[in-house]
Amino acid sequence: MPPFDMWRTREKGALTEINPCGACPVRSLTVCAALEPEELKRLADIILTQRFESGHALFSEGDPADSLFNVTVGTLKLYKLLPDGRRQITGFLGTGDFLGMALNETYSYSAETVTPATLCRFPRRKLEGLLEEFPKMQRRLFSMAANELAAAQDQMLLLGRKTAKEKICSFLLMLSQRAAHRGQKENPVYVPMSRADIADHLGLTTETVSRTFTQLKTTGVVSLQEGSKILVADMDALYDLAEGA
Amino acid sequence: MPPFDMWRTREKGALTEINPCGACPVRSLTVCAALEPEELKRLADIILTQRFESGHALFSEGDPADSLFNVTVGTLKLYKLLPDGRRQITGFLGTGDFLGMALNETYSYSAETVTPATLCRFPRRKLEGLLEEFPKMQRRLFSMAANELAAAQDQMLLLGRKTAKEKICSFLLMLSQRAAHRGQKENPVYVPMSRADIADHLGLTTETVSRTFTQLKTTGVVSLQEGSKILVADMDALYDLAEGA
DNA sequence: CGATCCGTTGAGGTGCGTCAACGGGAGTGG
């Protein structure tokens, strides 16, 4: 982390710094993992690193899609809304995740920070140019998209066919596994999002989420800890509960 | 369609022919759209064209993933199962769609024909080789994956937050729009899949699907026609009903 | 002509939503 005087205000709600990609501590998790040192310099020329407070809207569904982002620190949520305000959170993103891909000229979902977060912003045109030049990066991006697609299919199974308890257990397992994948602690599970966010991700209400957590605590499967952490007492039981066994 | 004697049995349940990609009538819809004539020849060398009856399982979740497919004719379903048999159909595929992408060495979902179908089969190793050579095809595949991802997000919104009636209307609209995209009639909508398949796609039961169709018929929004076709009498009403307006 | 499958309809049950109340923590202003 650079001293504060290296930061400068860039736009409302964002702090911007110049960050050399070569020194990026999370590069191995991102699209940038595919690049050689000199390619990284080219990349560093087009990106901005920005820090946002929690609850900051990066962009909304329908906005012109002229930026793409890489999460380096923090958690984000992506969501879609129905006209009457019903909301579906399609996914939570963390360190290494990439967002902002758009088919047309506008975003098809909204993105908002859940915790304070640091992101690398790529101007869309310039990134597309680099992708032409760096086929390795193209391939890396493709394999990340394939991963997201598999996760989306799991989520469809969850939303369409699982009970409330199975949904909560699957969600905790997913968080645990993703933390492990990023080299973080997999237990206790860090759960930074609110009950409302969890509900809108799992197709439930906050009340049902709360009741189900209480039930899991009562039966001794999990226990709550300081700082939005959930200790899984019986990981095997959680696996079984997640699939209805 | 070639005369029958051009077909030869290749494996149980499949008929195989040699098909020059250059003459493929649906190429513009597929991954192959990106290729030049001489590249198409290279592609033709590695593919098999196969025809399957309806209800044929192409592969199952967990099978070794050594083939990829392109749908030229017919409809398929992709699905995942829970241990107790609950099923979620993550999507229906038709002309031009691509399937079989796998992250590891095994498929993460099952695939089965809904109608008689014709597919081009690509051996995975050989296709990966060609993708290295043809970056245009790589890009085309990526944009198709991005499309699928957007569709998956729509489906999550549907599964998590829509009512039964909204689900059915959204489903009909989706079928209509996809037919239009393929240059087929968008109304009446061709609905080749069973009530059970629709239910497992929308997170409902067959009874609820049936009842909801009856309700839409009664209120004059749609009417059933011969040959699995549904005539949408009031397309605007269908749009409104699909989003709860 | 029985057997099977599929779609439809009815009657009744339930998992989760809705509505409401309450308590604790954080921020804010006096």
Added chain:
DNA sequence: CCACTCCCGTTGACGCACCTCAACGGATCG
């Protein structure tokens, strides 16, 4: 420091959209 207000999470009482179970008719097939 307290008083006030939010916001969030929890819990209870109740209702309902959809599920479950069951019956039936039509189509297909050996």
